[in-house]
Amino acid sequence: MSTKNKLPDFFINAFYESKFRDALFIVKASGSVIENEQARNNLIANVKELNLLGIKIILIYGGGLAIDKALKNRGIEIKKHQGRRITDAPTMKVIREVIGGDLSLSIYETMQRNNVKGSNFNAVPSDWLNVVLRPKEPIDFGFVGDIKGVNTRPIKRKLKITNFIASPCISISKDGHLCNINADTVATQLAAGLKADKLIFMSNVDGVKVGDKTALMVTAEEIPTLIKDGIVTDGMKVKIENCLEALNSGVKRIHLINGLRQDALHEEIFESAGSGTMVLRESERNNYINEIEVQKAIEREKINNSR
Numbered sequence: 001m002s003t004k005n006k007l008p009d010f011f012i013n014a015f016y017e018s019k020f021r022d023a024l025f026i027v028k029a030s031g032s033v034i035e036n037e038q039a040r041n042n043l044i045a046n047v048k049e050l051n052l053l054g055i056k057i058i059l060i061y062g063g064g065l066a067i068d069k070a071l072k073n074r075g076i077e078i079k080k081h082q083g084r085r086i087t088d089a090p091t092m093k094v095i096r097e098v099i100g101g102d103l104s105l106s107i108y109e110t111m112q113r114n115n116v117k118g119s120n121f122n123a124v125p126s127d128w129l130n131v132v133l134r135p136k137e138p139i140d141f142g143f144v145g146d147i148k149g150v151n152t153r154p155i156k157r158k159l160k161i162t163n164f165i166a167s168p169c170i171s172i173s174k175d176g177h178l179c180n181i182n183a184d185t186v187a188t189q190l191a192a193g194l195k196a197d198k199l200i201f202m203s204n205v206d207g208v209k210v211g212d213k214t215a216l217m218v219t220a221e222e223i224p225t226l227i228k229d230g231i232v233t234d235g236m237k238v239k240i241e242n243c244l245e246a247l248n249s250g251v252k253r254i255h256l257i258n259g260l261r262q263d264a265l266h267e268e269i270f271e272s273a274g275s276g277t278m279v280l281r282e283s284e285r286n287n288y289i290n291e292i293e294v295q296k297a298i299e300r301e302k303i304n305n306s307r
Contacts, residue, residue, distance in 0.1 A: 021054045023197040024159070028187035031063040032204040033259035034103055043202070044110045046265035051116070051163040058155075058190060059166040060124075061107075062183035063099040070094045083234060087142040087180040095180050099168040107166050118164030123178070124171035124186060127154045131173045131181070145171060145179030147186070150193025188242040192249030199251050200268070201239055202259030207277030208232060208240065214275070219282045220247045243279045253288075254279040271295065 027047075033039045047057055064085075071078050071094055079086035087095065104122040111120060130149035134141045158165060169183035184201065191199040206214040210231060218226070223244045226232045232240050243254045257268050257276030268276055280288060 020050075022056070023054070024056045024058070024194060025050070025198045025200060026187050026191040026194070026196045027057055027059045027200045027202060027265070028183055029059060029061040029259055030183070030201075030203040031061070031065045031067070031099075031103075033202050034061045034063060034106070035066050036260065037106075039260050040106065040110050041113065042262060043259060043265060044107075044114045044116055046263060047164055048114050048116045049266060050269065051118075054163075056159050056163045057165070058159075059107075059164070060169055060183055060187040060190065061099070061103065061166070062169050063095075063103045066098050066103065067091075067095055070098050081139050081141070083238070084141065084182070085144070085180065086140070087144050089143070092143040092178065092180060095170060096178060100170055104166075104168055111164075111166075116164060118162050118166065119158065121165070121167040124167045124169075124181075125154065126172040127151055129171050129186075129189070131171050131179055133173050133175070133177060133179065143177055143179050145173055145177075145181045147181065147189045150189055152193050155190070155194060182238075184239055184242050188246050191246050191251045195250045197251075198253045198255060199243070199246050200255045200257065200265070201243075202257055202264065204258060204260050205236075205256075206258045206261075206275050207256040208236065208279075215277045217278045217280070217285070217288070219280060219285060220244055221282050223279075240279070247279070247281055252280065252284065 029043060033043060047059070050057060067085075068078055071091065074090075074094065076090050076094065079088065079091070085091070100122040104120065108120045111118065128151055129147050130151065131145040132148055134144045134146050169181050169186045171179055171181060171186075173179050187199060187201070190196070208215045208218050208226070210226075218240075220243075223240055226240065227237055239256065243256075246254060255268050255276055255278060257264050259265075261267070261275060264275070278288065
């Protein structure tokens with residue numbers, strides 16, 4: 001790049017400062033990410049990098065594979081209805097031990113290794129969510145909780161003193177029962193209630209597949225058609241429905257990325273075109289495209305400066 005076209009340092013710094021400073025990201029990581037030591041370590045290392053830029057992060061995680069493995073080892077039947085786990089008393093006991101215990105401690109260890117300061121809970125604090133046990137009819141899901149509201153004040157107080165909070169997808173109902181809650185739902189409700197700048201879903205897939213390719217971008221207006229035409233089904237259908245709910249509640253940007261990729265979170269945030277899918281409103285499309293062009297220019301500048 002010639003001197004004439006060179007991006008000034010103050011412009012680059014201002015771009016990142018305005019884009020990231022004091023932003024709040026809600027990150028949901030699936031069990032496939034958290035249970036994988038390398039992926040978990042990589043995620044927490046990326047979290048540290050974002051924290052240093054002033055980005056606040058709440059990490060919500062599940063542990064489906066580890067729970068299923070523990071249930072099988074103990075001879076406990078795995079019960080599901082339309083992909084949703086039925087959490088009877090023996091299953092809830094295993095969930096307490098697996099994600100409230102083992103995986104929570106694994107997060108703590110990984111934070112320590114990466115020198116990440118923050119709060120690591122073994123359940124979502126009881127004053128954060130208004131949770132009730134799901135009705136027994138038409139399907140008895142057992143100790144599964146439904147979120148009836150988000151109490152933002154205690155969460156915001158906590159975020160004033162720390163940039164990182166991690167919690168598994170279990171919480172306490174109003175009547176004192178420990179509940180299993182779908183991790184996507186917890187993350188979506190928190191993002192919507194807190195008006196998060198980004199909601200990021202990390203799993204073992206790259207994003208929304210349209211045909212044989214991962215879509216770079218999906219708008220809220222396209223989601224009903226994707227569902228109606230059967231382009232997104234099963235777990236991705238649930239996830240994309242949560243995305244629509246979050247967008248309707250004021251969340252600006254939603255990322256669907258593969259958390260097993262090296263530096264997946266870093267690349268999605270800092271590179272012009274990550275490997276995942278961005279979900280946003282049609283009205284935000286042009287803003288997003290313009291940001292991509294600015295980031296491309298910054299990337300070219302970095303390459304030229306390294307020569």
